[in-house]
Amino acid sequence: MAVKGKSADHQWVDDHAGPVVRPYAVTGGRARPVTGTFDLISLVTATRRDVSPEPGLGPEHLAIVGLCQRMQSVAEIAAHLDLPVGTVRVLLGDLVARNLVQIREPHRAVGVSDHSIFEAVIHGLRAL
Amino acid sequence: MDYGHSERPSEAAILPTAIKILVAGGFGAGKTTLVGAVSETRPLRTEEVLTESGVGIDDISGVEAKRTTTVAMDFGRITISDDLVLYLFGTPGQDRFWFVWDELALGAIGAVVLADTRRLADCFPSIDYFEERDTPFLVAVNCFEGARQYRLDEVQAALNLDPEVPVLLCDARRRESAKEVLISLVEHALKLREARRRVG
Ligand SMILES: Nc1nc2c(ncn2[C@@H]2O[C@H](COP(=O)(O)OP(=O)(O)OP(=O)(O)O)[C@@H](O)[C@H]2O)c(=O)[nH]1
Ligand SMILES: [Mg+2]
Numbered sequence: 260m261a262v263k264g265k266s267a268d269h270q271w272v273d274d275h276a277g278p279v280v281r282p283y284a285v286t287g288g289r290a291r292p293v294t295g296t297f298d299l300i301s302l303v304t305a306t307r308r309d310v311s312p313e314p315g316l317g318p319e320h321l322a323i324v325g326l327c328q329r330m331q332s333v334a335e336i337a338a339h340l341d342l343p344v345g346t347v348r349v350l351l352g353d354l355v356a357r358n359l360v361q362i363r364e365p366h367r368a369v370g371v372s373d374h375s376i377f378e379a380v381i382h383g384l385r386a387l
Numbered sequence: 388m389d390y391g392h393s394e395r396p397s398e399a400a401i402l403p404t405a406i407k408i409l410v411a412g413g414f415g416a417g418k419t420t421l422v423g424a425v426s427e428t429r430p431l432r433t434e435e436v437l438t439e440s441g442v443g444i445d446d447i448s449g450v451e452a453k454r455t456t457t458v459a460m461d462f463g464r465i466t467i468s469d470d471l472v473l474y475l476f477g478t479p480g481q482d483r484f485w486f487v488w489d490e491l492a493l494g495a496i497g498a499v500v501l502a503d504t505r506r507l508a509d510c511f512p513s514i515d516y517f518e519e520r521d522t523p524f525l526v527a528v529n530c531f532e533g534a535r536q537y538r539l540d541e542v543q544a545a546l547n548l549d550p551e552v553p554v555l556l557c558d559a560r561r562r563e564s565a566k567e568v569l570i571s572l573v574e575h576a577l578k579l580r581e582a583r584r585r586v587g
Pocket of ligand 1: 413419532
């Protein structure tokens with residue numbers, strides 16, 4: 260599980276595309292989660308206080324459980340662990356399959372009746 | 388919005404309402420700066436994995452053989468209250484990462500298109516994108532030093548914008564200015580919603 264060596268593996272494709280990472284080193288070559296779909300703002304909460312290392316769980320899995328003692332969005336997890344979102348999704352799939360985290364969707368402002376939400380956002384921003 | 392503070396369920400049980408706003412614009416237009424200026428978190432960058440060919444991860448076969456590229460996008464959060472959170476996503480500056488945009492745009496209430504008057508045409512693709520998808524957006528003209536000052540109506544005309552699309556000046560480095568841009572966008576999105584409801 261080579262997170263530490265990651266930067267050493269970076270090679271630049273071009274100025275815009277960013278670094279090339281060793282393919283799926285963290286996920287053991289897997290591109291897709293074993294279960295679930297994870298939106299960037301899906302919310303992840305750990306179901307346990309901590310997990311002891313066990314086969315199939317790497318340090319990144321444990322780090323996610325640690326981070327998600329408080330509810331976190333998928334995007335935040337990716338940013339905090341400095342991992343690509345695609346990688347985090349795979350790791351989350353593993354954790355969901357083991358019941359170590361719970362995924363919930365936030366409410367969305369979609370209905371026509373939720374103008375009050377927009378107003379709350381406007382007031383909230385003004386008050387910042 | 389307020390579920391009452393006396394009998395609050397355990398913290399884990401509160402599911403907030405999430406509002407998603409995109410920050411788009413051409414290369415170097417100030418997207419990262421704007422997201423960082425208003426976000427309560429330190430500027431976070433989230434990376435999406437891409438294959439070399441620039442297609443979605445679902446299309447990967449023979450994974451071991453392939454290298455992947457990452458594309459950075461900015462991410463910020465503003466907690467308005469326990470039950471209301473605003474997420475900001477700065478889109479990748481490159482048009483060839485459209486599929487990342489599609490994911491980001493899903494469920495977004497609106498978008499800020501940052502315009503750099505030295506390279507106004509750079510924001511055309513963003514504008515086209517949001518116009519096509521009927522996503523409410525506004526144009527925030529970032530005032531870079533040394534750039535010729537345009538009047539807002541000149542920008543509006545140059546970008547061939549619908550007259551109802553707000554165009555405003557901003558300094559993405561300043562929190563107050565960035566906040567004002569977001570407030571204008573939410574107001575605009577709300578106005579469009581109300582108008583659409585009256586029509587349909
Ligand atoms: N004068 C001035 N400079 C700004 C403003 N906004 C951003 N800058 C500067 O412009 C440069 C580019 O800003 P970024 O926020 O990195 O732009 P970006 O859109 O994220 O760029 P890419 O991600 O590379 O497409 C930085 O050096 C900023 O400090 C502004 O409102 N006024
Ligand atoms: Mg940037």
